[in-house]
Amino acid sequence: MGQKKRFLLRLDEKLYERLEKWSSxxxxxxxxxxxxxxxxxxxxxxxxxxxxxxxxxx
Incomplete structure (x- = not known):
């Protein structure tokens, strides 16, 4: 895989919390x-x- 592109992503706090739990x-x-x-x-x-x-x- 080549270089990874970086960018800022803004997420709703509740969505981030759910993603954090899922990823864990x-x-x-x-x-x-x-x-x-x-x-x-x-x-x-x-x-x-x-x-x-x-x-x-x-």
Whole structure:
């Protein structure tokens, strides 16, 4: 995986608390949990375009 893009994300406090609990349950950081959930949503929507010659990341 290449460089990661950094950006500011503002979340409702209640949503963050729920994400924090969920990520803890799955032994991930909140950042990793959000990245995982976004990647899953992109794949489910059929918008994941694999780069030629690279295997899909799971």
């Amino acid at each position: 349950d799955e032994l991930r950081s909140v950042n990793a949990q959000i990245e995982f959930l976004l990647a899953e949503a992109v794949k489910k929507a059929g918008r994941w375009k694999d780069e030629p010659g690279k295997a899909e990341e799971e």
